[in-house]
Amino acid sequence: MKVTVKLFATLKELMPEGQNQMTVEVEDEATVDDLALQLDIPEEKDLIVKVNGRHGSRNTVLEAGDRVGIFPPVGGG
Amino acid sequence: MKIYRVNMTEGKVSEEEVKEEYAALGGRGLTSQIIADEVDPNCNPIGEKNKLVIAPGLLSGTMAPSSGRLSVGTKSPLTEGIKESNAGGTAAQKLGKLQIKAIIIEGQPEEGQFYVLKVNKDGLALEDVSDDLMGQGNYEVMESIQGQLGEDVCVMSIGQAGEYKLQAASIAVSDPEGHPTRHCGRGGTGAVMGAKGIKAIVIDDDGAPGPYMDNRDEFIEAARDFTQSLLNHPVCGEGLPAYGTAVLINILNESGGLPTKNFRKGRFEGADKISGEEVADIIKERSGKNTHGCHPGCVMQCSQVYNDKDGDYLTAGFEYETIWGFGANAEVDDIDAIAQMDRICDDIGVDTIEMAVTIGVAMEAGVIEFGDPEGAIDLLKEIGKGTPLGRIIGNGAGFTGKAFGTDRVPVVKNQGIPAYDPRAVKGQGVTYATSTMGADHTAGYAVTSNILDIGGTVDPLSKEGQVDLSRDLQVATASVDSTGLCVFAAFAILDNDKALPQVVDMLNAQYGLELELGDVFDLGKSILKTERDFNKRAGFTNADDRLPKFFEEEAVPPHNVKFDITGEELDEVYGELD
């Protein structure tokens, strides 16, 4: 199945140059963690995950067509 | 330590011993207490009876990391309630080193008389500048004062907006380069300074005795530990220095909580073009600075220096809220135009958040179109010229909404709602509604657990847990605002149990106290109580602790959520305090 992925801040480097989002083919019932592995995001890295704009985590199970945003720890205010 | 009183009616300065009740207070705790003790809650904020209190945090001037935050307290011309407006810049550290606990400015000179207040190791003095400096913006004022007195002095000044006593007027505080990029922005403190006839305050710490210090060795140890706690936290030690606060554009946009088109939508199509990542790339390309501290000794350094297309300095301290407001909220995706608006606000001396909300309201009313950066720039420039239109805009979102007859005005207690949609980030909505300050994002920054997974996770779209979250954060923030620590230190404090005890250790070592952890929360509660009591005496009731109706009636996409936390539930925030 396909999901739409956006990587942000320091993880943005892992996206194809000049692109702000990408479509990624993942196994059915893949988790965010599986996706992260596929994208070469370091395993030990803390992540903030938003799936379809809702709170997610490495354990969130993905569905076809999901919009996944992945951030390293960021903050401000 | 001493407190100075400056009487502008008589043009006199006097020195006072610090009362025992004030000894353990600093920053917001002290400014709010003095305002509550000395100011009639029903006075006219720009009249003779209001006062302006300036206080460094308890730790300011020491080697405690990121501890140079300044509090300015007054009765707000914008909200008509109590106000503490917090700023970075170099003022607080210098006041701490001069062992000045607070400066209280009261009374009023004759109309049209303006002064510079000089602060140095020998005390305070007023100098008449009625024929000089007047009508100048903050950039010119700071340059001319530093040209005369040297680059090491700190300048706090008002621009034209403060001279006109507009309700969104700020007090600018110079950054380490002498630029007016740090502001006591919220609540119109600049109008009060203007009403007191003070154009600028110059703080020179040459020959200062250094900060009050009881036990230096213990202090240094605790400060070192706390520095490590900040540096080890991924946001404080890595995220903030690399991207500044504008990194939030994308995460709020993803979360559907980035207010767009005067709070109609939670996502902005142009978000990528105004994101922190984009800003960081541009800064690098133009040889600006991506990592910059608003004062020396900040280890988180969330500030940055932004150059224009020619590589010349344009602005600094280019914050998420500013970019959100002149960007997404106005449907503007031109980051250079937004940077120009930031520069204009800093120069004229108006709060960027209030102005961003106001521009959204002006667009709503059809004064200019959404998506028109040139129109927005022109409107902001009107403020400096003092035209009737400029004075309307400079009085903020509520005033502008009334002037142009629109009821879609995102304010609480007449203060503009910042950067996080209260329907999609509900904890933030609770803070906006109930804060003693009016809509203030820093007063109880629930974005932490709602969006950033800091200090746990609370679903931002559900009402569950938001009241408790906001209350706990409001209490903790009131305490942090008293120490002089930057509110961003709270990220480490929320995630690391060792961090807060290190702050307590620093305070105990510096002042010879025996505070315990619980005292920190008691202090926060007592500050909120004092502030709330002032507001009550000024005529505020629970009915003022509410969001504008449209947040309850209109669902915001993409999540199509309304603000569904009831008035009764909101009243629980302070239920036990009252």
Ligand code: SF4
């Ligand atoms: S983190 Fe940013 S706002 Fe806070 S003290 Fe440092 S530079 Fe100033």
